[in-house]
Amino acid sequence: MDFDLARPIYQQIIDDFKKQMIRGELRKGERIPSQREYAEKARINPNTVQRAYREMENMRMVETLRGQGTYVNISEEDLQMLRKEMARALLRNFVLEMRALGFDDEETFIMLQAEQTGGEGDNKK
Amino acid sequence: MDFDLARPIYQQIIDDFKKQMIRGELRKGERIPSQREYAEKARINPNTVQRAYREMENMRMVETLRGQGTYVNISEEDLQMLRKEMARALLRNFVLEMRALGFDDEETFIMLQAEQTGGEGDNKK
Amino acid sequence: MDFDLARPIYQQIIDDFKKQMIRGELRKGERIPSQREYAEKARINPNTVQRAYREMENMRMVETLRGQGTYVNISEEDLQMLRKEMARALLRNFVLEMRALGFDDEETFIMLQAEQTGGEGDNKK
Amino acid sequence: MDFDLARPIYQQIIDDFKKQMIRGELRKGERIPSQREYAEKARINPNTVQRAYREMENMRMVETLRGQGTYVNISEEDLQMLRKEMARALLRNFVLEMRALGFDDEETFIMLQAEQTGGEGDNKK
DNA sequence: GTGGTCTAGACCACC
DNA sequence: GTGGTCTAGACCACC
Numbered sequence: 156m157d158f159d160l161a162r163p164i165y166q167q168i169i170d171d172f173k174k175q176m177i178r179g180e181l182r183k184g185e186r187i188p189s190q191r192e193y194a195e196k197a198r199i200n201p202n203t204v205q206r207a208y209r210e211m212e213n214m215r216m217v218e219t220l221r222g223q224g225t226y227v228n229i230s231e232e233d234l235q236m237l238r239k240e241m242a243r244a245l246l247r248n249f250v251l252e253m254r255a256l257g258f259d260d261e262e263t264f265i266m267l268q269a270e271q272t273g274g275e276g277d278n279k280k
Numbered sequence: 281m282d283f284d285l286a287r288p289i290y291q292q293i294i295d296d297f298k299k300q301m302i303r304g305e306l307r308k309g310e311r312i313p314s315q316r317e318y319a320e321k322a323r324i325n326p327n328t329v330q331r332a333y334r335e336m337e338n339m340r341m342v343e344t345l346r347g348q349g350t351y352v353n354i355s356e357e358d359l360q361m362l363r364k365e366m367a368r369a370l371l372r373n374f375v376l377e378m379r380a381l382g383f384d385d386e387e388t389f390i391m392l393q394a395e396q397t398g399g400e401g402d403n404k405k
Numbered sequence: 406m407d408f409d410l411a412r413p414i415y416q417q418i419i420d421d422f423k424k425q426m427i428r429g430e431l432r433k434g435e436r437i438p439s440q441r442e443y444a445e446k447a448r449i450n451p452n453t454v455q456r457a458y459r460e461m462e463n464m465r466m467v468e469t470l471r472g473q474g475t476y477v478n479i480s481e482e483d484l485q486m487l488r489k490e491m492a493r494a495l496l497r498n499f500v501l502e503m504r505a506l507g508f509d510d511e512e513t514f515i516m517l518q519a520e521q522t523g524g525e526g527d528n529k530k
Numbered sequence: 531m532d533f534d535l536a537r538p539i540y541q542q543i544i545d546d547f548k549k550q551m552i553r554g555e556l557r558k559g560e561r562i563p564s565q566r567e568y569a570e571k572a573r574i575n576p577n578t579v580q581r582a583y584r585e586m587e588n589m590r591m592v593e594t595l596r597g598q599g600t601y602v603n604i605s606e607e608d609l610q611m612l613r614k615e616m617a618r619a620l621l622r623n624f625v626l627e628m629r630a631l632g633f634d635d636e637e638t639f640i641m642l643q644a645e646q647t648g649g650e651g652d653n654k655k
Numbered sequence: 656g657t658g659g660t661c662t663a664g665a666c667c668a669c670c
Numbered sequence: 671g672t673g674g675t676c677t678a679g680a681c682c683a684c685c
Contacts, residue, residue: 156293156321158286164283174381177382179382197283198669199283238382245374245377245381246391246392247395249374249392250395250396253367253370255299255303256363257302257303257304264396266371267371267374267388270368270375271375271385271388271389288675289675290676314657314658316656324676326677326679327676327677327678327679328677330658330659331675334659338463344657346659347656347658347683347684347685348657348685349658407683407684408572408574410682411533411535413659413660413661414533414660414661415660415661417533417534424630428631428632429632439672440672441671441673447531449533449661450661450662452664453661453662455674456661470670470672471669471672471673472668472669472670472672472673473669473671474672474673475672488632491631492628492631492633492641493645495624495628495631496642496645497645499624499642500646503617506620507552507553510646513646514642514646517638521625521635521639573683
């Protein structure tokens with residue numbers, strides 16, 4: 156048996172930005188906090204923030220302008236792809252976990268319905 | 281922003297046993313590995329294993345016979361409750377995460393269907 | 406023949422807190438010493454204190470606020486139950502020990518009266 | 531706060547013999563096990579047994595005949611004194627503990643009656 | 656062999 | 671400062 160480790164912080168930072176972008180809380184062209192600012196608020200090492208920002212730069216999620224700051228730089232198209240990817244991962248994991256508990260897809264399906272309506276009311280667009 | 285920590289090892293051990301019991305791989309009366317055995321195989325400290333075993337003892341999931349070993353001790357009833365609880369947690373988390381990505385329940389519903397049939401074939405009982 | 410072992414320290418710690426609560430010396434909402442503080446005063450290992458505190462947490466005798474401390478959290482009702490339980494255990498043990506010495510209940514009864522009045526004066530409410 | 535240690539084994543041995551004598555299970559003139567025998571059965575160090583036997587010898591509870599064994603040697607009178615002493619200690623401790631739980635003597639008295647009749651039937655001579 | 660208790664101490668998040 | 675997790679290892683009773 157192997158144990159799950161904590162997801163690396165720099166990846167958690169990236170995930171957090173991804174979610175904000177997907178939710179529309181962070182739009183193309185907007186400035187994200189400076190690395191120093193972020194590190195202080197989150198009380199983590201600036202190097203960790205730098206790594207997250209660098210990877211987002213590589214993925215073209217953001218653009219860094221030397222001496223000016225870092226700006227969101229993601230196309231609507233890429234955003235949609237990202238959104239679908241993240242949903243797909245959630246779905247896949249969910250289905251597998253339910254099966255591991257011995258629920259067949261039919262049951263999972265019914266339970267999802269119950270959870271959605273029971274949870275906290277409707278959530279229609 | 282707060283970061284996710286690793287789930288404590290002793291809890292991961294408990295979760296693992298829970299899953300094994302739910303799947304019927306570990307039945308009432310069966311002996312689980314000794315604390316030392318487990319610690320050596322998993323290469324973790326015996327104290328960590330002991331904490332997991334002690335908590336399972338407190339939850340009445342297992343029964344410990346000094347000098348003899350630790351035995352599964354969970355009623356069919358409790359097992360069913362456990363199974364439902366774990367499923368409920370999965371469902372709840374899944375629904376919330378999908379909403380956080382901006383999918384409404386209808387969409388989530390449809391995507392689940394797609395995932396189930398597309399994933400790896402049917403999974404009917 | 407088996408010999409009596411020392412009652413584990415962590416249980417003695419719990420018993421001590423129970424008694425303080427029952428006597429009203431420690432009331433709901435009050436803070437108990439930090440784990441380190443207790444360990445230093447009693448000159449025992451912090452882990453031993455932590456085990457006692459954790460078990461009290463599990464029993465809902467106290468509530469732990471991370472980074473803040475540990476607070477008494479027991480209902481008046483539970484306190485009364487605890488008090489009766491502890492008295493019952495004392496009584497049961499006392500009766501059995503007296504019988505083991507060959508005193509019948511009548512004799513025990515009379516001796517108790519003598520002890521109470523003779524011991525250190527009255528103790529009426 | 532100080533913690534209770536285990537009562538020394540040699541004292542536990544002595545207590546055990548005292549109780550046996552008081553109950554009449556061990557009478558004057560009877561032979562008790564050899565030190566070696568006792569140590570093996572109880573799986574304790576022979577030195578510990580020797581200390582217990584030596585102290586009983588000093589108290590004139592037993593008499594040791596070199597090369598022959600150890601024999602109970604206690605007068606009926608001393609036995610009665612011993613019995614009363616042990617009862618007195620039990621009583622004293624019981625009364626104090628009940629008071630510490632906040633029960634007044636009247637209450638203790640009534641609870642004792644309930645315990646005696648409720649416990650396991652009558653125990654009249 | 657088995658589990659139970661305890662010490663010593665590291666490292667961490669949260670306040 | 672607070673509590674939480676984990677390692678390393680001693681020593682013990684019980685089988």
